[in-house]
Amino acid sequence: MSQPPVVRACCLPSAPAGAGPVPPPPPRAAAERPAHPEVALPGGVFAMGDAFGEGYPADGETPVHEVELAPFTIDTAPVTTARFAAFVEATGHRTDAERAGSSAVFHLFVLADPADVLGRSPAAPWWLEVRGADWRHPYGPLGDSEDLRDHPVVHISHRDALAYCRWAGRRLPTEAEWEYAARGPLTGRRYPWGDELRPDGAHRCRIWQGRFPDLPTGEDGWYATAPVGSYPPNGFGLADVAGNVWEWCADRFDPAYYARSPRFDPRGPGDDEGPTGNDGTAGDRRVLRGGSYLCHDSYCNRYRVAARTGNTPDSTSGNCGFRTVADRPGHPRTFARGARGGRTRPASSTVRQDRC
Ligand SMILES: [Ca+2]
Ligand SMILES: [Cu+2]
Numbered sequence: 001m002s003q004p005p006v007v008r009a010c011c012l013p014s015a016p017a018g019a020g021p022v023p024p025p026p027p028r029a030a031a032e033r034p035a036h037p038e039v040a041l042p043g044g045v046f047a048m049g050d051a052f053g054e055g056y057p058a059d060g061e062t063p064v065h066e067v068e069l070a071p072f073t074i075d076t077a078p079v080t081t082a083r084f085a086a087f088v089e090a091t092g093h094r095t096d097a098e099r100a101g102s103s104a105v106f107h108l109f110v111l112a113d114p115a116d117v118l119g120r121s122p123a124a125p126w127w128l129e130v131r132g133a134d135w136r137h138p139y140g141p142l143g144d145s146e147d148l149r150d151h152p153v154v155h156i157s158h159r160d161a162l163a164y165c166r167w168a169g170r171r172l173p174t175e176a177e178w179e180y181a182a183r184g185p186l187t188g189r190r191y192p193w194g195d196e197l198r199p200d201g202a203h204r205c206r207i208w209q210g211r212f213p214d215l216p217t218g219e220d221g222w223y224a225t226a227p228v229g230s231y232p233p234n235g236f237g238l239a240d241v242a243g244n245v246w247e248w249c250a251d252r253f254d255p256a257y258y259a260r261s262p263r264f265d266p267r268g269p270g271d272d273e274g275p276t277g278n279d280g281t282a283g284d285r286r287v288l289r290g291g292s293y294l295c296h297d298s299y300c301n302r303y304r305v306a307a308r309t310g311n312t313p314d315s316t317s318g319n320c321g322f323r324t325v326a327d328r329p330g331h332p333r334t335f336a337r338g339a340r341g342g343r344t345r346p347a348s349s350t351v352r353q354d355r356c
Helices: 081-091 096-100 158-168 175-183
Strands: 038-041 044-048 065-069 072-075 102-106 117-120 127-131 246-252 286-289 308-311 325-327
Touching: 044 175, 065 175, 072 175, 081 158, 096 102, 175 246, 175 286
Parallel strands: none
Antiparallel strands: 038 072, 044 065, 072 325, 102 127, 117 127, 246 286, 286 308
16 A cells, blocks of 8 residues: 555635535536537647646646547636636535535635634644635625626536536536646646746736735735636637636546556546545545636645645535536447446535645
8 A cells, every 4th residue: 555645735625515415406408408508629739748847746737648539619808707607596406515605715815704714724724714705606605796796706616617517518528638738738847728827027927926825915816716717718719718717627536547557538547447536535636727716826736737736525615616527429439338326425424625
């Protein structure tokens, strides 16, 4: 057995909500589905993984390996609060954060009575568990998301994202699809736009500016999320892959996966592949990509395009959202294997917030 890798505190709290399975909403009739600004990608072969050796070893960004994908379409930006609101209005979906009654909010941004601050993460003390924080109240019950309609929706669990996808007739990207789309036409680069974080001094993504975690400068005009598309898109037309919010992918997360993943359309470890993840939750974690407004080189460089992390499927926080993909008509994924059912973690009253 290998040693459990050290989890480097990052900008993503793990918070088992224990809310039970989310009932699937009925799929929407095609004519009623919301339009997603999206881009059609040709697929093909690309080099997946960290060519610079800059990832945290526990994340498993290596080895770099060739992956081949079928054509697909992908949202040009994360799903916004407005789009998610349309889904909730149509289906009555209650998110995991709403069912749990609380979610994790970054300490400087809390809009709540002190009595509604339920706890602080010992390992990542910038995360506070706030009663009443959810997608409608990203910073707590004393604020709302009315002014954030064009921002990425947050406090979304993997299960919430899947429920949205079922309704919208879409799906979550596989981790490989996400990285291929995020890289754009560039090969082996560090960021979606090249190798330099700030070419000519320009901010190219919504990440932490200033001293983390107590002194944000808001140099680019934002402190938390920014409206989607606030920065130039990559060469495929995708905005906000680096920074802004973490984005759920379909796959289970296993740091050792790249060493054994198939070349064609890898979809992550299956239920039958034994324990995965480095936090002791066998096979439970799902992949998250892209980093968020809390990432900063001083402690978490996961806004790089190869960076990966995972979290339990019912975890929610103020920096976690998603974007969706769809197969292209006439281009079915030809490498399909059997569908896998999800597992639900047992209910827990403990909130673990040990990551960024
Ligand atoms: Ca992102
Ligand atoms: Cu981070």
